[in-house]
Amino acid sequence: MDAITPSWQIRRLGIQPYSPVWDAQERHTAERGDNDGRDELWLLQHMPVYTLGQTGKPEHVLLPGAIPIIRCNRGGQxxxxxxxxxxxxxLVNIRRLGIGVRELVTRIEQALIDTLAHWDIVAERRSGAPGVYVGAAKIAALGLRVKHGCSLHGLAFNIAMDLAPFHGINPCGYAGLEVTQMVELNPAAGLDQxxxxxxxxxxxxxxxxPVWTDALPPAFLPET
Known part of the structure; x- marks a missing residue:
């Protein structure tokens, strides 16, 4: 008998503020055991926010204006x-998948590279600078954390957004780093596509x- 491929729940959460979603990730991770099969992928857009990872230096926030700044526990700047x-x-149990954090980063980067290739966009990773780049410009950022063998946080993939707020920071801690997005490289590639x-x-x-569901994750619902 063929082995059954494990599944994960794919959930769309719409446009959300940052902190409640972070809190929900923490609850989801805290409530699952080592062998809990509740691997999930949460897809959303955030309301405008700057986030500082564990190694984030405040001096890399140059001109935040009215955009809030939140320090969080993901990796990165x-x-x-x-x-x-x-x-x-x-939100996956990497122990059960048999991979480490570095391998998880590599696989996420490859998924982004292959997604861009679907629209004939050549992208690459850079040693020592997690994320995905098209030429000199960054198109996707990564920031992860692992607790009890399970991953939190994830990736941010620029599709069709206002890039101006990136001028208010040194993106990922690199002064002068260019940032790009899908719509500038292939106008046919919208968010829904x-x-x-x-x-x-x-x-x-x-x-x-992938198992798509319209239900909100239990950890995202108000506690009763």
């Missing part, structure tokens, strides 16, 4: 989230079967 950017949070391809590529890289 400072980045910007806003509408028109796909944020994907793979990119999302299912990205999900398929992430699922392939992680060896998980």
């Amino acid at each position: 400072v980045t910007y989230h806003g509408p028109g950017q796909i944020v994907a949070y793979p 990119v999302e299912p391809i990205l999900v398929a590529q992430l699922s392939q890289q992680l060896g998980l079967t």
Whole structure:
């Protein structure tokens, strides 16, 4: 009998503020055991926000204006989230998948590279600078954390957004780093078109079967 490929729940959360989604990730991770099969992928867009990772230095926030700044526990430096950017949070048990954090990063990057290739966009990774680049410009950022063998946080993929807020920071801690997005490279690639391809590529890289659901994750619902 063929082995059954493990699955993960794919959930669309719409446009959300940052902190409640972070809190929900923490609850989801805290409530699952070592062998809990509740691997999930949360897809959303965030309201405008700058986030500083664990190694984030405040001096890399140059001109935040009215955009809030939140320090969080993901890896990495400072980045910007806003509408028109796909944020994907793979909440997976990497112990069960048999991979480490570095391998998880590599597989997420490859999923992004293969998604871009679907639209004939050549992208690459850079040694020592997690994320995905098209030429000299960054198109996707990564920031992860692992607790009890399970991953939190994830990737931010620029699709069709206002890039101006990136000028208010040194993106990912690099002064003068250029930032780009899908709509500038292939106008046919909108958010609704990119999302299912990205999900398929992430699922392939992680060896998980996507199961789409309209239900909100239990950890996202108000506690009773």
